[in-house]
Amino acid sequence: MNALFKALNDPTRRAILxxxxxxPASAGAIAEQFQFSAPTISHHLDLLRQAELxxxxxxxxxxxxxxxxxxxxxxxxxxIQFKS
Amino acid sequence: MNALFKALNDPTRRAILxxxxxxPASAGAIAEQFQFSAPTISHHLDLLRQAELxxxxxxxxxxxxxxxxxxxxxxxxxxIQFKS
DNA sequence: TCAATGTTTAGACAAATGTCTAAATAAATT
DNA sequence: AATTTATTTAGACATTTGTCTAAACATTGA
Numbered sequence: 001m002n003a004l005f006k007a008l009n010d011p012t013r014r015a016i017l018x019x020x021x022x023x024p025a026s027a028g029a030i031a032e033q034f035q036f037s038a039p040t041i042s043h044h045l046d047l048l049r050q051a052e053l054x055x056x057x058x059x060x061x062x063x064x065x066x067x068x069x070x071x072x073x074x075x076x077x078x079x080i081q082f083k084s
Numbered sequence: 085m086n087a088l089f090k091a092l093n094d095p096t097r098r099a100i101l102x103x104x105x106x107x108p109a110s111a112g113a114i115a116e117q118f119q120f121s122a123p124t125i126s127h128h129l130d131l132l133r134q135a136e137l138x139x140x141x142x143x144x145x146x147x148x149x150x151x152x153x154x155x156x157x158x159x160x161x162x163x164i165q166f167k168s
Numbered sequence: 169t170c171a172a173t174g175t176t177t178a179g180a181c182a183a184a185t186g187t188c189t190a191a192a193t194a195a196a197t198t
Numbered sequence: 199a200a201t202t203t204a205t206t207t208a209g210a211c212a213t214t215t216g217t218c219t220a221a222a223c224a225t226t227g228a
Contacts, residue, residue, distance in 0.1 A: 009093035145225040
């Protein structure tokens with residue numbers, strides 16, 4: 001839960017998640033959309049992976065990142081506590 | 085949205101929110117449940133208020149904090165994007 | 169009015185965070 | 199084999215964050 005909220009507490013990381021709604025993408029393809037350096041984006045992707053918000057698979061020289069929607073359920077569950 | 089995720093990115097603040105599920109409470113009553121100093125809890129309450137996750141009303145010498153569930157809807161809305 | 173109680177403000181400080189550049193690793197191409 | 203392309207790792211650095219103590223402010227009660 002800590003890693004989850006930590007990962008979400010950054011606008012760039014949230015934008016990456018929104019980008020991945022359109023489907024999986026390589027680290028480079030993701031990085032292109034932002035003004036930050038590749039290492040910075042790589043680090044953001046690492047935090048998203050630690051929170052299990054994304055998974056990654058190596059495809060040749062590329063590393064493809066995919067949204068993991070499972071974790072959103074967990075968050076939703078936490079939120080629903082407050083609605084009742 | 086930034087203030088919201090920032091506010092949620094701390095276990096003490098999340099615990100305060102869970103405490104407030106049981107009903108409104110004064111700053112002092114909240115602080116009693118934690119090992120941190122009163123100023124520290126006051127600061128956490130301030131961040132929760134900035135995120136509009138709580139509201140506060142002065143009642144005599146006490147300041148009573150109340151959960152504002154409206155904001156949870158906003159968060160839920162953001163999450164639901166990812167489920168479809 | 170003075171003292172006690174409840175809360176916030178101010179300022180300090182260590183730890184965590186987001187960014188960068190340079191270098192390392194890995195795969196594909198020539 | 200050497201070079202290019204894709205990505206990560208390492209290390210540095212400024213900023214932000216969470217905590218504290220001391221002091222200020224506000225309300226109540228003696």
